[in-house]
Amino acid sequence: MAFLFWIAIGLSACHSSSDPTLYEAEKVMKSYPDSALVLLEAIRNPEKMPAGDYATWCLLVTQARDKNYVEHTSDSLIGVAVRYFEKRKDPHRKAQVYYCQGRVLSDLDLEGEALEAYLKAKEQAVQTIDYDLRARINNHLGGLYWKNMNYRESLVSYKEAHQAYACISDTAGMVNTLCNVGKCLQGMDRLDSASFYYGKALKLADEGDIQAQKGTVLTSLGNINMDRGRYTTALEYYRGALQNADNPKFLDIEYYNLGDIYHALGQTDSALFYLGKISGSEDLFTRCSANRLLYQLAKESGVPDSAFAYNETYLQLRDSIEHLYRPHELERMKALYNKERMQNRHDRQMQEVEIRQLVWVVLFLASLVVGTFIYSYFNKKLSLLKLRNQEAMKMLNENRRQLSVKDKELSENNARLEIVQQSLCQIRKEKDRLVKERDEQVRILEEDNWKQQAEYEQQLEEIETRSKRIVEEKEKILHEKEVLVHQKDLLLGQQDSRLSSMSKDEKLYKEQIGILTSEQQQTKQEMKTLRTEIDTLRLGSETQLQQELESKKDYSSLCKMYEAWQKELISQNSCLSCIRDRLVLDIWKERDWEVFMENFNQVYPGFLTHLTGSFNLTDREIRIVCLTKLGLKTTKVSTVFNLGEDMIRRIKSDIRKRCFPTSTAHSLDQIIKRWY
Template sequence: MKRYIYLILFLFIVGLTACQKQSHILPLLQEAETLMDSRPDSSLCLLESVQSPENLSAAEYATWCLLVTQARDKNYVEHTSDSLIGVAVRYFEKQKDPLRYAKALYYEGRIYQDLGDIEKAMFLFVKSLDIGKQTSDYLQLFLTSSRLGTLYARLNVQDKAMNAYHDALQYAFASCDSSSISYGYSYIGRAYSLSEEWEQSLVYYEKALLVATQIKDFQAMELAMNEYVAVCVNADRYDKISDYVNRLLKAKQEGNDKVGNLEQFYFTIGDLYRHVGKADEAILYLEKALQSDNLHTLSGSSQCLYFLYEEQKQYEKAVQYNNKYWMYIDSIQKIENKNMVLEIEAKYNYEKMQKENLQLQLQNVRIVCEGILGLLVLLGIVFAMIKIYRRRLKDKIQLVSELREQLEVLQNESSANLQNLEENQAEALVLSRQIETLQQEFKKLEEELRYSDEHNQIEVDKLSRQLKEKAVHIDQIEGARSMLINKNKKLEEKNLDLKEMIHALQEKFSIQISNKNSDTPNMYSFSLIVKMRAEEASLQDEEWEELLIIVNLLHKNFVDRLSVCFPKLNSDDIKLCCLTKLMFTNEEISSFLDIQKDAVIKRKQRLKPKFGKESWGKGGFDSFIDDF
């Protein structure tokens, strides 16, 4: 008993420990999701600190997969595999969670975008939008629509890009998020620039700058300003560039280091001053831009300084910056080549993993198909065996029935032969007595003729005629008696043949009964007796047939032995004997035979002649049947 108590306590402690072990996961996931927008790097660190996440519950693991993919995307980590996000997509689809499902589809699209499968990425973004419209997560809808618009813009599908960006702006307004609204204006400005509608483009960029400046979102401001300048250059609106430079410098003074990459800003300002012909100011800001650690900023600044010094005919400095430009370009090219190799390797690994997954899926499908095929074959074999068994059982039942009919016919014929034999023997006996009487009369007439008067010729003639008539009559009767004797001999021979045939059929019948018993379960064989004990009602014909088989099985072919030993018994007599052998009472037997109780008693008494009994003796009919 103590052992069971200790076992229960141990299981309780293990369960409590497991609950405590998992209890820290949900708060961690919630904290990571809270930090996702403001500090995505901290969110990623939290998520990557989870050890063996695949051992979490299905819901926790799917949430972890979604959040870690989202954190890597926000930290600009290039995606190389969809294995994790696939877990989240499948889980949240099954859970009917449109909020998480839409987000999972979006990040799956981001992964395919990084892998270069733009068509698949666009399909997933569209699907994410359809699912997301069932929710009120307008920021996610804004993100998905703007990303879809950007893909359309890259493919130069201007009308679809414009529609997607307009949808994104509407979702931004619905979310009441000013940063998203600023980005939305910039995206529409970008869409107008694709169709070279420069004035409309500048209007939306100015709206974006206004909103970004009001909320001091310097990343949104940087995007709007950079694209604004590009539009100004393409539209030859250099008059607006000086205003842009003032805004940029003002933003730098107010935001300090919050305005993105300052060296990039210096490069942009220097390049703008170069375009408007202010060489000294351009050189000042371009040299500040050379403090950057970004190779693209360094190469662009070096090239601009090369152009400026070449215009001023300071060729030594121009050559110096030109050499720096090509050095940076060479470094960029090497990095790009390296990144290209890494990208190719990542794509190869991804395709290899996809191929392995496909092979694994095909293998699983093959295993499932083989299992289903094997199951179908097994079911077919079982069905065929059942069908064969039923057919054989049916054939055996039919054969038993035919044998029973043949046996009954032979037994009836044998009984008829015995009856004819008895009648012929009785008739032959009568004829023999008649012959004796006639012979006595014949002798008497002979004596009378011998002692009669020879002179009385008339009397002699009369006696002679009577003797002749008696002799003829005796011959006729003798002939009839001889015919009966011959007929009886033939009947006896036939009866012997019938007995042999009956014996052969009984052996065959016993074999079939034995085979049937081996093939048929006992519960099936004796269910009728159980039913008879529970319900006292008259039996149907097929039930009587089954009952006779059961009695044969239980009592060493009782029915067959009874039919052979007492051929005068009819079917009703045999039924009565079987019910008595099964020890049913007279009242129960009356119910089964559908007769009165007194009629059962009288019928038993009437069976004495058929059994060759003058009286049943001690114990009566029931005792005789029980001992038989």
């Protein structure tokens, strides 16, 4: 039997997929189903492939179309895969083909056959560790039971799906299945339990930031409060659900819920407003419920003609919906499937019994034939075998004892491991909280630093402007005073020459000499006063310049502190620090730029937004400015763009001339280093 088993394994291995395209398509199926579908449909003449590859192709094409929401119109492809893999001992492939067969049959409105396919898939999936596939199978089973009002079976399936999603920590799947469990409990009038599960789903959606499913949870909570008569609370939930609804189908449901709650609150106009939006809805159930509620509103408003029309439409839609429910047929199909499964199991057991009996007969006859020849040999070694068996039993007992001890140690280690895992989860939560607080503090410090830097730069420019203006005014005043002193010296010389020429007439000019002498003394006094003022102005100018130099030193120290802080942030970012420290860089592709810009925005938040808002730059110029802000030299920048260094320098010069025309004394690297 073991030999036959290994032969079967070898044969199945020989039929495994050998086409690399099929391998690649299955590899990317979960993350990129659209790419997988393109790869599979690009294969020409797949029917000419080996049987195993063709069956795999049929399975993967059906799976890719289902993941891309392409409606199935035929079961021929999946039928090929089912017929092939049914004969193989591969539970995972069987579960996949049966699940895909169920999806196809559901699209073809063959719910009984779909139920049978899902049950077969579930039976095979429990033999695998693919929890995602288990969850999807049970989810669709629960939906099929729910559609046909079998709430108890639906509840069991949804709970099993939730357990499978929990094993792989799929938050979105857990939220969805918790909502489905609450829906089943609500259908069974167990409103308290339903509220509990809806509350867990809402909390999990908030923790995982899953906005897409939050609207469904809020709608369900609103329905429960509506059933309990808490209309105001229900209205708040419905409004919150409407804010989170983006799918047109969900919008129709939210419009109907708002119309229903406004009708319960007696606000007829508001109810008619929302019901009018879904009177032409594509969903049969929503349109039926809307016409029923419009009939009640028209009847209460005393409009019999409209009430009659709405009621007729409601009855027609209700008849159409009733044809969709086939719970008895589903139960019959499930019973037939269970009966067939039990019969097949019984037949397999009978075949195994017959094979075992035949093997035992053959072995017995062979033992009779061979026993006569080896009886004497075994009789001699019987005593030796007994001794060996006794020793083996002793060793076996000792191994059992050691095994029990190891089991106890293992259970204790498992308990300690659970405690360590719990503490690790708490540490991770605390770490996430501290990281968020640190990021917030860094963002606040950066904003303050940018504001202070802009203020310091503006103050420095104003100080430099005032200093230049004061120095120019002082130099002008000094020049004018020196001209006046020179003119007075010339005047005194002329007066001295006149006095010498007029010495003969001393008597006539004594009074003039006295007057000139007094004027000379007065002029000397004015010269002293002017020199004192000049010294005072020079001293004040030197004091002011000293203060300005000190403020400039303070600003420089702040700039150095900011640069050191930026370097620390860059060193904490592994991507940017690697780019900055590497001596030689490669040519970057678009994916490399996306990773770089994402990390750059973490270290320099707001810089890119301020840059694009302030100047009209191309994508290449923006990237060059960002690399310059990081501190990369022209050589590295030219390597990244695969351009010459002269070309990069010309681009930088053009950016400086267009964006910073007044800063002619500085390069673009110096400007960007301190800008924003």
